[in-house]
Structure formats: structure tokens, C-alpha cells
Amino acid sequence: MTNFNDLPAHVWPRNAARQEDGVVTIAGVPLPEIAEEYGTPVFVVDEDDFRSRCRDMANAFGGAQNVHYASKAFLTRRIARWVDEEGLALDVASENELRLALSAEFPAERITVHGNNKSAAFLRLCVAEGVGHVVLDSPQELELLDMIARSQDKVQEVFIRVKPGVEAHTHEFIATSHEDQKFGFSLASGSAWEAAKAAHNAENLDLGGLHCHVGSQVFDAEGFKLAAERVLDLYARIHNELGVDLPYLDLGGGYGIAYTVDEEPLDVAAVAKELLAAVNEFAAELGIAAPTVVVEPGRAIAGPTAVTVYEVGTIKDVHVDDDTTRRYISVDGGMSDNIRPALYEAEYDTRVVSGFTDGEKLQARLVGSHCESGDIIVKDTQYPADVSTGDLIGVAATGAYCYAMSSNYNAFGKPAVVSVRTGRVTPMLRRQTIEDLLALESAQP
Amino acid sequence: MTNFNDLPAHVWPRNAARQEDGVVTIAGVPLPEIAEEYGTPVFVVDEDDFRSRCRDMANAFGGAQNVHYASKAFLTRRIARWVDEEGLALDVASENELRLALSAEFPAERITVHGNNKSAAFLRLCVAEGVGHVVLDSPQELELLDMIARSQDKVQEVFIRVKPGVEAHTHEFIATSHEDQKFGFSLASGSAWEAAKAAHNAENLDLGGLHCHVGSQVFDAEGFKLAAERVLDLYARIHNELGVDLPYLDLGGGYGIAYTVDEEPLDVAAVAKELLAAVNEFAAELGIAAPTVVVEPGRAIAGPTAVTVYEVGTIKDVHVDDDTTRRYISVDGGMSDNIRPALYEAEYDTRVVSGFTDGEKLQARLVGSHCESGDIIVKDTQYPADVSTGDLIGVAATGAYCYAMSSNYNAFGKPAVVSVRTGRVTPMLRRQTIEDLLALESAQP
Incomplete structure (x- = not known):
């Protein structure tokens, strides 16, 4: 198992790096700054x-x-x-x-x-x-x-x-x-x-x-x-x-x-x-x-050029059996912005991108917010015990077949997409709002 | 095998019927009229x-x-x-x-x-x-x-x-x-x-x-x-x-x-x-x-209250092996408007709704128009030999988890949805256009 604070170079964007304060940047732009300005989930393209x-x-x-x-x-x-x-x-x-x-x-x-x-x-x-x-x-x-x-x-x-x-x-x-x-x-x-x-x-x-x-x-x-x-x-x-x-x-x-x-x-x-x-x-x-x-x-x-940034919400320790507890870490997206785990049993590399983590490693499952028990981003993983609500998690290698196959399941709007280059962020696609979804509704009663 | 011209009452909407001329109606509204006015694919809700x-x-x-x-x-x-x-x-x-x-x-x-x-x-x-x-x-x-x-x-x-x-x-x-x-x-x-x-x-x-x-x-x-x-x-x-x-x-x-x-x-x-x-x-x-x-x-x-109506496009007889040919019938939608076959191996009942069919039954597969070989609506079925391009096919029981999970894969707009009652059609959701998709694009170059 690699160090959870690493960013495996063959999986993450070429210009991804972790700063001295633990924050992950892409092309010099700290991901928390993007999350702050554009909300989460957000796709960041290098x-x-x-x-x-x-x-x-x-x-x-x-x-x-x-x-x-x-x-x-x-x-x-x-x-x-x-x-x-x-x-x-x-x-x-x-x-x-x-x-x-x-x-x-x-x-x-x-x-x-x-x-x-x-x-x-x-x-x-x-x-x-x-x-x-x-x-x-x-x-x-x-x-x-x-x-x-x-x-x-x-x-x-x-x-x-x-x-x-x-x-x-x-x-x-x-x-x-x-x-x-x-x-x-x-x-x-x-x-x-x-x-x-x-x-x-x-x-x-x-x-x-x-x-x-x-x-x-x-x-x-x-x-x-x-x-x-x-x-x-x-x-x-x-x-x-x-x-x-x-x-x-x-x-x-x-x-x-x-x-x-x-x-x-x-x-x-x-x-x-x-x-x-x-x-x-x-x-x-x-x-x-x-x-x-x-x-x-x-x-x-x-x-490999894009990362999805989610915010951690609910964290729950689930009693699996007398010997096993699994920590369920929920994020604010899921199968609407990445259907590949459900559709193809796809696996992903995920890291906390808002800072260093160093707690004991726990059996964990990263799940989305959809009303379906199959709404899982990473089924079997280990997460440091100090990951907490409000932290940002980056899922690497989401540049292909994620946004392209995204849905509005549970009336979720599609995430925002931004591109980054040499320290600068440029919006690419704006977040879809409830108004966008309602715009398709017929005026007739 | 039931008659292909039947509409199994326990699968199709309660007010679906086939007219004397072979056209299928829901609540008295001929589906070809809806296809003509609202285009295809279209969801029709009873x-x-x-x-x-x-x-x-x-x-x-x-x-x-x-x-x-x-x-x-x-x-x-x-x-x-x-x-x-x-x-x-x-x-x-x-x-x-x-x-x-x-x-x-x-x-x-x-x-x-x-x-x-x-x-x-x-x-x-x-x-x-x-x-x-x-x-x-x-x-x-x-x-x-x-x-x-x-x-x-x-x-x-x-x-x-x-x-x-x-x-x-x-x-x-x-x-x-x-x-x-x-x-x-x-x-x-x-x-x-x-x-x-x-x-x-x-x-x-x-x-x-x-x-x-x-x-x-x-x-x-x-x-x-x-x-x-x-x-x-x-x-x-x-x-x-x-x-x-x-x-x-x-x-x-x-x-x-x-x-x-x-x-x-x-x-x-x-x-x-x-x-x-x-x-x-x-x-x-x-x-x-x-x-x-x-x-x-x-x-x-x-x-059970909704039917998806597609138009038949390309028909191709595929040589499977020396003893088997399979007719591939393509329709103008697919995994973007119904992910359930790909996601859950879901099966569906489909019928030609624009008229009677009576040719010999052939091994057939109903497929969508997406650029993915897994884009299949019904994997193993039999279709009458006289089904042809321009016919309309209805897929029954698509009222749940189809539109709700629909995507814009391959930049497909979401279908229109209409409701029908006592001979009257009322638009419910308009078809999504390329302009709707482009509306999310940032103005910045």
C-alpha cells in the first residue's frame, strides 16, 4: 500500500502535486480554491x-x-x-x-x-x-x-x-x-x-x-x-x-x-x-x-487529465460482523457524475486533496449521495481515520466517460467543469441548476 | 411465444390497445401521431x-x-x-x-x-x-x-x-x-x-x-x-x-x-x-x-404506465456463425434514455406499434444508436421479418428509472415526454436540444 498522501504519477494528471501544506494543486491551482469558487462536485481538467x-x-x-x-x-x-x-x-x-x-x-x-x-x-x-x-x-x-x-x-x-x-x-x-x-x-x-x-x-x-x-x-x-x-x-x-x-x-x-x-x-x-x-x-x-x-x-x-473533487459529508462506521467495521464515507456526488463503477465495476484512485491525512488506516467504502445502495465510488479501500466531514476528496482519471455519461438521477444537476493551466482557472462548463432541469417542463398544467 | 401483435396486458399500460389497422394507441391516442408531432424517441405516459x-x-x-x-x-x-x-x-x-x-x-x-x-x-x-x-x-x-x-x-x-x-x-x-x-x-x-x-x-x-x-x-x-x-x-x-x-x-x-x-x-x-x-x-x-x-x-x-417509442433505422443481418444469422434492428435512442439493460441486465417487452407485422420470426437484437457495442435494448428476441426502417417500436414499462437516469451520452438530448388521457396528448417535458447542451458552455475561450 502506498502512502495515502502520495499522488501516483501514472494515475494523476501530469501537473498534479501536493504542496508543503498538504493541499493538492493541479497546474499550480489549489483544488480547495476551485471547490470554494465553483462548488463541488467539480471536474478539473489539466x-x-x-x-x-x-x-x-x-x-x-x-x-x-x-x-x-x-x-x-x-x-x-x-x-x-x-x-x-x-x-x-x-x-x-x-x-x-x-x-x-x-x-x-x-x-x-x-x-x-x-x-x-x-x-x-x-x-x-x-x-x-x-x-x-x-x-x-x-x-x-x-x-x-x-x-x-x-x-x-x-x-x-x-x-x-x-x-x-x-x-x-x-x-x-x-x-x-x-x-x-x-x-x-x-x-x-x-x-x-x-x-x-x-x-x-x-x-x-x-x-x-x-x-x-x-x-x-x-x-x-x-x-x-x-x-x-x-x-x-x-x-x-x-x-x-x-x-x-x-x-x-x-x-x-x-x-x-x-x-x-x-x-x-x-x-x-x-x-x-x-x-x-x-x-x-x-x-x-x-x-x-x-x-x-x-x-x-x-x-x-x-x-488521466481530469480529477473529480467532492466534499466529504456523512461518515458512518458500519458494523459488518462481529470482527469487522467498515467506515462509509459519503461524498456529494456519485453515480450521476460517474456511472462507471456501477456500470463496469470500474475502480478508481482517490485521495484527500485538502490537506495531509495521517490517521490509522481503516477499511472504508467511498459512496455517493444517491438513493441506491449500489451508488458506490470505491468499494474496497482504506482511508486514514482522520478524514472528516468537509474534507475534499479527489478521484483521479475521471476525464473520460464520466461527465460524458453523466445523468440527472435524483434530480442532481451536472457538475461544473473547469480547466487549469499555469496557475489559472478557466470555467469550461457551468454547473447545471434545478432551473435548467425545470426549463424542460411544459407550461401546460 | 405469444403473438407479436399482442400487447400483454400485465406489461403494457392499462389503456394501450391495438386498433383494427394495427396501430397501437394509448388512451385512444395513436402512437404514430405522437411520434409525428413530438419526434422520437418519446416517452408516452398513460x-x-x-x-x-x-x-x-x-x-x-x-x-x-x-x-x-x-x-x-x-x-x-x-x-x-x-x-x-x-x-x-x-x-x-x-x-x-x-x-x-x-x-x-x-x-x-x-x-x-x-x-x-x-x-x-x-x-x-x-x-x-x-x-x-x-x-x-x-x-x-x-x-x-x-x-x-x-x-x-x-x-x-x-x-x-x-x-x-x-x-x-x-x-x-x-x-x-x-x-x-x-x-x-x-x-x-x-x-x-x-x-x-x-x-x-x-x-x-x-x-x-x-x-x-x-x-x-x-x-x-x-x-x-x-x-x-x-x-x-x-x-x-x-x-x-x-x-x-x-x-x-x-x-x-x-x-x-x-x-x-x-x-x-x-x-x-x-x-x-x-x-x-x-x-x-x-x-x-x-x-x-x-x-x-x-x-x-x-x-x-x-x-408500467409509460412506453418509449423509437423509430427503426438501420437493419442488418449479422453472420454469427455458419448456422446462425442475427438481425440487428437499430433504433434512434438507446443507453442514454434507458441505461437499465446495460446497468442491471434488465429485460423489456417490445412491439411494433405502427402497424401489424406478420413475417417469419427471426433471431433478433434490438440495439441503440450509441457508439458502444454494449448499447443493447433487448439482447435476445425474435422479430418478424417484415419489420423495416421507419417502423415505430414501443418498449413497454419504461416509466421508472429510464428518464430519471437518462444521460446525454454521445451528446444525445433527452427525449420528449408526453402524457395521454381520454384521447388527448399533453406535453410534459420538451425534448432537450443541442442548444440546451451548449447552454452550459462557458463563454470564455
Whole structure:
């Protein structure tokens, strides 16, 4: 067990530090000051950390244009601007994500559009705005997009999402599964080839590459390499039978981050090097031009850059059995601002950020304020005995899939979000109030 | 397998029917008309059904005042008004739920306040507004509320939440567990007795009863009865040692509903009769006055009264293996408007509501539009082969914990909600737009 006053550097934002008085700062800004001004819970995003992870990815994958930030992890106008300024491309997966990006003046030609069920209206918007790529997910969509592009007298560049039959998680992967899912065309059944041929032959579509996604929280290159090898077989067939070399190979996301002190994040530079070398090697063996590899990290960029700051409320020692007492520490948020523990049994690293703690370590559970016994942030942990009501607790690595999936359960407003950089705080999203919720109510009695 | 054109009466709203042309109506309103006017997805709430379930509960439990509608299942101003007009009481579990209820002019004296982590500000509001009962959940809160009531020169009536050590689900219950949770005071360890004594002795608190909650989706009386028996032992001790008969026994919620055709909802009248008889019997055996039993249904009132209407988009036949094909039917919502399948592996009954279907039954999966392969509404079902893009699908029993837990994942706006009664549609909540989401963005660059 590490010292509770430490901030594990591989889990916390790059610019997080504990001052001599015990207060935790991010980018030089004391978290208690942010809590005081913006209230709790509040998400604090380390801008330089975010940008540095964009650059790490860009360096690893041969250029910022090859890295597509996945909006679904967490998107605001300011984040879209950071992504744009760093030269990355952007993935969107819904009409509203596209509208959000465009409202931040993100260049449409650097946007790739995902989704298993894009409406005609969404596809018309994509073509009209001139998005870089639409990732086709079904024969029906392929025909519809071709027709829409024709009606706008345009040629739309597309990718085709294929299922390589590889499912990767952590350090393991399954090489023969994952066909039975909603996304993509099957390589194994031949439907991916049929789709590639159809896209190649469609007058108003231009096939730019194939896309696949192997999983989430992946920590090494093996699963990606196997998927690339399988997908490149189809590139070879396309080369041989259709006479074209597709310029891009989109290998999706899945780059794992460390949520707890025991985890190690995926080594982006090492995995990228191994993966790119493998793609070049496979292409050479197949006698085709190696496509440019494109990747789509969301969590690996946004995840580690943010911390959720909560205030401690009720503390209660619960008699579990004659030998065990567990201290329940309640904070002023929970499953409305972070559904991941309930949904995915996700674990988190949490620390007191308002000062040093040094009491005896007690069995503890960090819980939220929702009216549901499953509203738990950290199920099994140890907390120093001197943690008390009014202290601030920071939960690290909440930058991805927390705010993005947040709800208004129990009529909780969504938290405020701020970004910090070189000692300065800038509000990013204001806290949602009861008035915001009531604004949806019909005036009719 | 039932006929796909049926609407199982024990799952669908009481006023749902299929017309001669195959279109499904609720309270006489064709669902396609609602979809046309309000867009999809849309929640349609059957007002008379909702009110009738309030009355069924009131009749079963000896009076509307003994039934507390649990806001967390689904609360809007109009629903608060229905609950008020039917004479029920209301449970809230957060400051915003209380504010929402008060904004609908729900009488504060009929409101009971729950929560494991009520802030001082929330408790001050409770006392100032004169809520009926505050359910105390920790020694810390007991002291704080007493102090707050004193500072406002009031006496606040309270319940104490106790853990009876019973955990009930479906037709089974566990008689010796559930101590290790965030809510309540333990009966077994004596802390519930200590709290009762402290509340009794507190100058500005008036102890009205004890509260317990045994679980969710319970289908018979056994678990409730065992909990009541254990809690009543403490009533007897309070009677004997403190000389008072507590007027109320709050047995919480958990009354199960049918989500699928194979399930039978809990028989409210029968379970209530058995439970009330048992409480009277236990009290007589203990030589104490039988307290009035109070219950807190949320799901059992709201759940069956609403249907989510989606429009079918992409349809794709997925090659699962050489012998199996699965039809993936995508609709224009998903885990943002109904997290329950992903969160609890919840199952639902779904039907085409825009007309008859009669094709061959195919293995099918109903999926949403989110960028996540786990975004599934119904995992294993059979759908007629003639279901096609543009059809409307209704998902029954979505009145509880769907809108209430909805998110903006993938920047989806929350759906519209309407209520229907005797052929008339009234908007309840308007659809959330991208502008609503952008309204939270800070103006600062």
C-alpha cells in the first residue's frame, strides 16, 4: 500500500502535486480554491496534460493528422479547440457531437463520422459540411450515403468498419469472436469484401480505407497486430481484384490507462512502434503499399487529465460482523457524475486533496449521495481515520466517460467543469441548476 | 411465444390497445401521431393508468396517505400534481427533488425526505419548508438535524432508517445479510436502538417511526413480513423502555412489476392484506399498539404506465456463425434514455406499434444508436421479418428509472415526454436540444 498522501504519477494528471501544506494543486491551482469558487462536485481538467497526451500520440503515430480524438470520451467546445490546435483529427458518433464540434469551428474535413444508425438527416449534414470521412456500418447506409452525396453533387470519402473477429481487453485477446455485435461488416463471412467492392463501385463514394476496433483498456500491441494482419488481407484482395491501394488503415481506439496504483498505462510509443512496424511488414509480405495507420484514442488522451473533487459529508462506521467495521464515507456526488463503477465495476484512485491525512488506516467504502445502495465510488479501500466531514476528496482519471455519461438521477444537476493551466482557472462548463432541469417542463398544467 | 401483435396486458399500460389497422394507441391516442408531432424517441405516459395504480395502492394499504410515491423513479411537476391529487404522500431523496416537488406546490407536510448524505443546507430547507418526515440515516445527521430544528425553533418529525438484515429480490430473500451497505442503522448491532433513544431524547426531534427497505422487484410478502417482525421487536423495546408507541412503520418500496410477458407483477392487494395482518399479529403478540404501515412504491406506480417509442433505422443481418444469422434492428435512442439493460441486465417487452407485422420470426437484437457495442435494448428476441426502417417500436414499462437516469451520452438530448388521457396528448417535458447542451458552455475561450 502506498502512502495515502502520495499522488501516483501514472494515475494523476501530469501537473498534479501536493504542496508543503498538504493541499493538492493541479497546474499550480489549489483544488480547495476551485471547490470554494465553483462548488463541488467539480471536474478539473489539466490543459497542458491534455495537450501533452495529444502530442505523445501524434509523435508515436507519425503525425497529429493520424490521431483522431474520440469525442464520445468527453467533448466540449474548448476541448474541440485544444484538439484542433494540436492538429489532431476528431471522431464524432452522433449528429449532436458533429454539431458541437462545428460550433467550436473544428474543421469539418478533419472529422470522421461513426455510428451504427446514422439517420438520413445526419448523413445529409455530414456531406453538406464536408466531413473528412464517414465510416460505413451497413449495406443500407452505404446505399443511402451514395444517394445523398449524389443529390448534393459530391463525392464523399468513406471508411468501412470491419469486424476482424478479434476482441481485446487488458493483456489478453480472443482471436475468434466478437462477430455477434452491432458494428461493422464481417471479414470472415465475406460481407466486408462485398461492402468494399460496393463502395469502390459507388459513383459518389470514395473508399479511403477500412476501420476496425478491437476493444477497450488494451495494454499491448498483440490484439491490434492480429486485427491489422487480418484486415490487411482484405487490402491485398482489394489491391489485386479492384486495382487500388487504400491510403488509410484505421485501427480504432482502446489504448489503456491506469485507473489504480497497481495498473500501468499502455506504453503508447512502444506499442505504436511495434504496430507500425508490423503493418509495414504485413504489407510488404502481401506486396501492397502500406496504408497510413490512423488511431482513435479518447480515454488515453482525456482520461488521466481530469480529477473529480467532492466534499466529504456523512461518515458512518458500519458494523459488518462481529470482527469487522467498515467506515462509509459519503461524498456529494456519485453515480450521476460517474456511472462507471456501477456500470463496469470500474475502480478508481482517490485521495484527500485538502490537506495531509495521517490517521490509522481503516477499511472504508467511498459512496455517493444517491438513493441506491449500489451508488458506490470505491468499494474496497482504506482511508486514514482522520478524514472528516468537509474534507475534499479527489478521484483521479475521471476525464473520460464520466461527465460524458453523466445523468440527472435524483434530480442532481451536472457538475461544473473547469480547466487549469499555469496557475489559472478557466470555467469550461457551468454547473447545471434545478432551473435548467425545470426549463424542460411544459407550461401546460 | 405469444403473438407479436399482442400487447400483454400485465406489461403494457392499462389503456394501450391495438386498433383494427394495427396501430397501437394509448388512451385512444395513436402512437404514430405522437411520434409525428413530438419526434422520437418519446416517452408516452398513460395518466389514467398512473392514477389507477395510485388508487390500487391506496386501497390496498388503507388510505392514500399511507402510500408515498418515490420521486426517484420518475418525477416531473405534472407527476407531482397527479400524486397530490390522488392524496398520496411523496418521498424525495435530494435537495433538487424537494425543490422540484415544492415548485409543483406539493404540500411539504406530505413529503418524506431520504438520503444517506443530506447536506446542512438541505436539512435547513426541509425544516424551513416543514416537510412531514426526515428519515435519519446516521448519528451525525441526527445531531445536525436536531441542531438545525432548534435554530429554527421547530420540532422536526423524523423516522429512523434501520437495517433489518433482510435482502429480498424476486421470490427469494436472504434473512441474514445486507448489513454492509450505506443506508441505515443496524438492528443487530444495537445502533438502531441507540439512534431511536437519541431521537426520542433530542429536544427538537419527534420520533414518528422506523423505516426499512428490503430490496427491489420483490414479488411476495415473505421478505417484507420478516423485516417487519424484526423491526417491531424494536418498537416493543421502545414501548417498554421509553414508554412510547411509535405511530408509523415505513416498510419502503420494492413492489415488483412485470417487464416481460413471462413475469407476473406483485399482487398488491394480496401482499398488502397479508402484510398488514402480519404486522397486527406481531404487534398483538408483543403487546404494543400496531403502527400504521406506510409504503414507498415508485416503480410499481410509474413503471408500467409509460412506453418509449423509437423509430427503426438501420437493419442488418449479422453472420454469427455458419448456422446462425442475427438481425440487428437499430433504433434512434438507446443507453442514454434507458441505461437499465446495460446497468442491471434488465429485460423489456417490445412491439411494433405502427402497424401489424406478420413475417417469419427471426433471431433478433434490438440495439441503440450509441457508439458502444454494449448499447443493447433487448439482447435476445425474435422479430418478424417484415419489420423495416421507419417502423415505430414501443418498449413497454419504461416509466421508472429510464428518464430519471437518462444521460446525454454521445451528446444525445433527452427525449420528449408526453402524457395521454381520454384521447388527448399533453406535453410534459420538451425534448432537450443541442442548444440546451451548449447552454452550459462557458463563454470564455
